[in-house]
Amino acid sequence: MGRTPCCESRQGLKKGPWTPEEDKLLVDYVQANAPGNWRMLPKLAGLNRCGKSCRLRWTNYLRPDIKRGPFTPEEHKSILQLHAIVGNKWSMIAAQLPGRTDNEIKNYWNTNLKKQLRQAALVGEKHHSALASPGASAGAGCLAARHTAQWETARLEAEARLSMLSTSAATTSVTASSSSSTAAAGGEHGADAPSDVFLRLWNSEVGDTFRRKSAGRAAREGSAPREGAQLPAAAPLPPPGDDSSAASNVTTAVTTEEYQVFLEMAAEELGLFHGGFSLYPPADGLFAEFE
């Protein structure tokens, strides 16, 4: 509300690629003084740029701890796994990959991995049967693409089901209904289905604890979910045969705050993002080609 444009772009501030001289001015200033107020920084550092541009240049390129070079297989795998869980939360993903920036990961996803997804769609149509047989001549790239697509599909499915589960958890008695309904959902695809990564979290003690805390909070606040709040990332799948209004009901079932709390609990209690994401065993071959 009432925000002035972040950049006084009409006041002759420079835009476009940074020169080595500008980089040096920025690096010298930030290393001598903490960045502090980015809005004031350009003046203080003698740069004819807007503060936002300076911050972006520093965080995405000049920061000393930034790791350059191609993504390693481990990083690739981590990105796939984390994206399957949190979606396009590039900053969250970047936080788990030391030295990588959200911008870099976002670019990597939008170029490499999305391309793989597109290819996967084509391959899936044309060579479904060939890929199904272990001895088929599908290359590692096809396999990787297929796995990427599986993760993406799994994430979307899990999002949709998590939303529906949370709806029922919020509208019924917490202890009784959550255990029965989640058990049903968990059993639906079998214990090892990749689409259940999210649901395993949700159905685990972590999810249970979260639901109890969440229900308690809701009771205290006597609240319906915040309007407009929804699961982050791509649009959740509407229930089959559903109309748009019902679908929007589903998307408002979990607030982003609750969602974040849930993820944090999972990370804390399961060591999810540190040294091994074990809810779905990669030994199954899901990412075997990168190891």
Add this chain to the structure above:
DNA sequence: AAGAACTGCAACCGCCGGCGT
């Protein structure tokens, strides 16, 4: 060899939430 098409990435843009007043 030259132009077209494609790719990858740095940078920009607009929106949002947190915080101070």
Add this chain to the structure above:
DNA sequence: CACGCCGGCGGTTGCAGTTCT
């Protein structure tokens, strides 16, 4: 409580380099 500032985030764009025809 309303407003404005600021930093942060995700989506998009522009352009240089590369590959293809």
